[in-house]
Amino acid sequence: MARIVMKFGGTSVANLERIRHVAGLVAAEVADGHQVAVVVSAMSGETNKLVGFVDELDADSANGGAIEDEYDAIVATGEQVTSGLLAIALRRRGVKARSWLGWQIPLKTDMAHSVARIEDITPDNLDASMTDGNVAVVAGFQGISEDGRISTLGRGGSDTSAVALAVALSADRCDIYTDVDGIYTTDPRIAEQAKRLDRISFEEMLELASLGAKVLQTRSVELAMNNNLPIRVLTSMAEDGVANPGTLVCHEDDTMDERVVSGVAYSRDEAQITLLRLADKPGTVAKICGVMSDANIIVDMIVQGRSRAENAANLTFTVGKRDLPKALEALESAKGKVGFEGIKSDSNVTKVSIVGIGMRSHTGVAQTMFEALAERNINVEVIATSEIKISVLIDSEYTELAVRALHNAFELQNA
Numbered sequence: 001m002a003r004i005v006m007k008f009g010g011t012s013v014a015n016l017e018r019i020r021h022v023a024g025l026v027a028a029e030v031a032d033g034h035q036v037a038v039v040v041s042a043m044s045g046e047t048n049k050l051v052g053f054v055d056e057l058d059a060d061s062a063n064g065g066a067i068e069d070e071y072d073a074i075v076a077t078g079e080q081v082t083s084g085l086l087a088i089a090l091r092r093r094g095v096k097a098r099s100w101l102g103w104q105i106p107l108k109t110d111m112a113h114s115v116a117r118i119e120d121i122t123p124d125n126l127d128a129s130m131t132d133g134n135v136a137v138v139a140g141f142q143g144i145s146e147d148g149r150i151s152t153l154g155r156g157g158s159d160t161s162a163v164a165l166a167v168a169l170s171a172d173r174c175d176i177y178t179d180v181d182g183i184y185t186t187d188p189r190i191a192e193q194a195k196r197l198d199r200i201s202f203e204e205m206l207e208l209a210s211l212g213a214k215v216l217q218t219r220s221v222e223l224a225m226n227n228n229l230p231i232r233v234l235t236s237m238a239e240d241g242v243a244n245p246g247t248l249v250c251h252e253d254d255t256m257d258e259r260v261v262s263g264v265a266y267s268r269d270e271a272q273i274t275l276l277r278l279a280d281k282p283g284t285v286a287k288i289c290g291v292m293s294d295a296n297i298i299v300d301m302i303v304q305g306r307s308r309a310e311n312a313a314n315l316t317f318t319v320g321k322r323d324l325p326k327a328l329e330a331l332e333s334a335k336g337k338v339g340f341e342g343i344k345s346d347s348n349v350t351k352v353s354i355v356g357i358g359m360r361s362h363t364g365v366a367q368t369m370f371e372a373l374a375e376r377n378i379n380v381e382v383i384a385t386s387e388i389k390i391s392v393l394i395d396s397e398y399t400e401l402a403v404r405a406l407h408n409a410f411e412l413q414n415a
C-alpha cells in the first residue's frame with residue numbers, strides 16, 4: 001500500500017462530467033489499495049470570475065486601504081465548491097470520502113494575504129481520516145493565516161498545496177494532473193515539434209516555471225526540490241487506460257546533462273524601463289533598486305550602458321507588466337534624489353529563455369542562441385544569464401519566431 005497525493009487543476013474539474021472522470025481516476029488508486037489525498041483547484045474560469053468581482057468593487061472608490069484579506073475570503077470559495085463536489089462524486093461511486101478546507105486541516109500560512117506562504121501543516125486529523133479508509137478531498141490554494149482568517153497562496157497555488165501536503169503526509173507519490181500530458185520542450189501551441197520530456201531536473205523546472213512556463217507554480221517546485229519529493233506531471237484528459245506516464249520532475253541524474261538545453265520558455269509579462277543620463281558614480285544603481293523595493297516591485301533583468309553625455313550612463317531594467325505604472329510613478333517622484341534626466345518605457349517586450357543543466361558542461365551555447373536570433377534579424381534588448389539559463393528581452397512581435405528558432409537551433413525536436 002502506498003500513500004498518494006493526486007492534484008487536479010481547473011480544466012480537470014471544469015464541469016460535472018470531468019469531476020466524475022476524476023472520481024474514476026481516484027477510485028482506481030483506491031481499488032489498488034492505496035491511501036489517497038486529492039487536492040483540487042477551482043473549476044476553470046471560476047477564480048478569474050471571482051477576482052473580477054473584487055476588481056470591479058475595488059475600482060468603485062478612491063478610498064484606499066488593503067482589501068487582500070477579503071479578496072482571499074472570496075477567491076478561496078472556488079476550491080470549496082470542487083472539493084465538496086468531488087467528495088460527493090466519490091461517495092456515489094461507493095468510495096468513502098470527505099472534503100477538507102484549509103482551516104480544517106489546518107494548513108497554516110503567514111499573513112501575506114493573496115500571496116501567503118505555507119508555514120505549517122498539522123496533518124493529524126487528515127491522517128486519521130485517511131487511515132480510516134476515507135479519501136481526503138482537499139481544497140487547494142487556501143489556508144488559514146496567523147490571525148485566523150482565510151488566506152490564499154497566489155495564483156496557481158494549489159500545486160503548492162499538493163506538494164506541501166505530500167511532504168506533510170510523507171506521501172510516496174505526488175501526481176499533478178493537468179490538461180497537458182507532461183512538461184514540453186516549449187509551448188506546443190507555438191512550436192508544433194515541441195516534445196514531451198520523460199524526466200526533467202528540479203532546477204530546470206524551477207527556471208522554466210519562473211521564466212514563464214505555466215504548468216507548475218514556481219513555489220511548488222521549490223518546495224519539492226527542498227524536500228526531495230519527485231512530482232509526476234500527467235494528463236487527466238485521457239480516457240481510461242491510454243494515459244502516458246507524463247514527466248517526472250526529480251533530482252538530476254547522469255542522463256540529463258547529455259541534453260544541453262531542455263526547454264525554451266517565454267514570458268510576455270514583462271515591461272522595460274530605461275533611465276537616461278544617470279550620474280555614473282557608485283551608489284546610483286543601489287538607489288534605484290531601493291526605490292523599486294520600497295514600492296514592492298521586483299526588478300528582473302538589468303543592463304547598464306554608457307550614455308553619449310559625459311559621466312553619464314543609461315540603465316535599462318525590467319519589471320512585471322502589471323507593475324509598470326507603479327514603477328514609473330515611484331521613479332518620477334525619486335528623480336531628483338536618484339539623479340537622472342529622462343525615462344523611457346516599453347511594455348511590448350517578451351523575455352525568451354533557454355534552460356538546461358547541460359550548459360554547465362558544454363561550450364558554445366550562447367553563440368548558438370545569438371546566431372539563431374541574428375539569422376532571423378531579431379534584435380536583443382537585454383540579456384541575463386545564470387549557470388543554467390540564458391534569457392533575452394526582445395520585441396513581442398518576434399516571440400513566436402524566436403521560440404521556434406531556438407527550439408530548432410538546439411534540436412529539441414529530438415530531445
Ligand code: ASP
Pocket residue numbers: 009010041042047048078140141154155156157158159
Ligand atoms: N484556482 C486558483 C487559480 O486559478 C489556484 C489554482 O488553480 O492553482 O489560481
Ligand code: MG
Pocket residue numbers: 009156159214215216217
Ligand atoms: Mg495551475
